[in-house]
Amino acid sequence: MNKVWLVTKREVMTQVSSRAFQIGSAIMVLLAFLGAMLPGMFAGKEDSAEEKTKIAVAGSVSDLGPVLLDGFDVSTVPDPAVARAAVSDGSVAAALIEDPTAEPLGWLIVAKTEPPDDLLAALTVSPAVELLEPPNVGMIVKAIASMVFAVVFFMIVIMFGQTAATNTVVEKQTRVIEILLAAVPARVLLAGKILGNAVLAFATVVALLAAGVAGALFGGLGETLKNYQEQIGAALGGETSLLSMFGPALAWFAVFFLVAFVMFSSLMAGSAAMVSRIEEVGSVLTPTIMLVMIPYFLVIFFQDNLTVMRWLSYIPFSSPIAMPLRLVIGDAVWWEAVVALLILTVTTLGSIYLGGRIYSNSILRTGARTKLQDALKSAA
């Protein structure tokens, strides 16, 4: 175990101290930050468009005062129904309807998904608001969650799985492998290599998520989310926060990610051991990369189809993305996640065995690519 740790440490230290890794990671973190920040910034910019916000007024305009009328493109409509229709078809951003029952102004604001900020700002007192199409909170949360889970999972698994594979071939190509194998068994080397890359992959995921959250807060996306959060809170009876929605799913995602990373990277490192030159790595990795890519696309395409998603959330290659996603939207309960995790763990143990066997049988065979049936034979 001590030796596994030594190999792990070397794997981590060599990569962390390499310039390519430092620059690559910095760029990724920056992109995550910008990617989360910019949508918020642009959302804020819409309001400063030069055109005046169009509003429809049903009622006595003079009651509203000159301030409001100056700042907006006001059209007067005969009755509330016409005003609502105008909001509904998008010809105006909002409607002001005279309604003596609406506290405290005696006016009701009608908007589609959210009231225009500048209209709210122009009114000194918060008016009553009626939304014709309240935003579908689940959709937005799901969009964010699928983005985070699927893209992060796909990208990081491919990236660090490939690193584990490449480093395996580098050791074979530079022949340092014979010296290593003279000191420690092949399975120790493989375990250290996978653990090292798992540590790096996990740290990268955490860094990307942190950068994303920071970017979102900085860019104002946080405000938007907070609004949703309040609405969700209202809808569910008060206490729900974004953290409590995402938190458990994120924790599950972390666990699924780690196990699945071990699964994929042991297959990748194992298959990489079959070739002797870096140039040949691509061809042996293709099957495993397909195993990562196909479930990824299935989840992206079928995220709105709950039946397909249910299947995907149990299949070990797609469950790391699909199950947390289902947890976020409240389609799955905790024991389903436990079952999916068990299936994933069993598959991972199988992959470790398979990858380890291919690795041990191929790692000293130099020259031509090892045939798969030879790599799977029991004798080294």
Add this chain to the structure above:
Amino acid sequence: MLEIRDVTRSFGALKALDQVSFQVPGGRLTGFVGANGAGKTTAMRILMGVLSMDSGEVLFDGQPVSRAAQADFGYMPEERGLYPKMGVREQLVYFAQLHGLSAAKAGANTDRLLSQLGLTARANDKVEKLSLGNQQRAQIAAALVHDPSVLILDEPFSGLDPLAVETVMGVLREFAAKGAPILFSSHQLDVVERITDDLIIIAAGQIKAEGATSALRERYAGSRYHLVLPGSDAASATWVETVPGVTNVTTAAPDLAELEPAAAVDVAFDASAEVAQKVLAACLERGPVEGFGRLIPPLSEVFKEVVA
């Protein structure tokens, strides 16, 4: 003592080792020579346990060797290999730790070896920045860094300049003095001849000769003698030829550097021990004799004869 017994290993149709048995005694330097493809590397890999055998066994101190015992062997593979982008010292410490040494001991051993091999100044350079000769020294250090119980070196002298050869020889002798078995292969037979205590000659997967290097050379020495006589007197050679029982007389300039070529002549001849003594006595009657002795063939000649 390390021993390999009745080991056979085939690669497809090729029998790389065929019922190979030999011993590597502790505290001695054992040379392993053979032509390319004779089976040296295969035998060494099997001793190290990085290659499986079809049949036979490897014994260490009389017991079948365990994987744990082999993990303590020091190995320099035929295909040189170090991490090109890792520092020399960092890398050696890592290897020592992989063999189970503490960080402190690993560091101390590394520094001692780097100094012995003249690499201290390059300790923190990446391996890829070193010259080939220095990479080779680092490779030898990698085999020695964990105080191995056995040392197996595949061509440790190839690519080294004469001074580096001396340095490495010194390190190996010092290590042998501690009592561990050392087996090394080499094509540089002059080096092997100077450094080894024992010799194993392999050809086409079979052991052709095994034993103390001096005894092997003695065995192949036959009954050829030589005399070194002063003067450039070709007549003495003609005279030696006339002695009954003497055949195959040749003359040459003596290969002693301090003598001027024209100042002496080296006469070699085949004869029995008694006849040779008679020739010497007769020569001494005729005048001074500067040298006399039985001709021990260089290892390269023994090798040619054994392998043929």
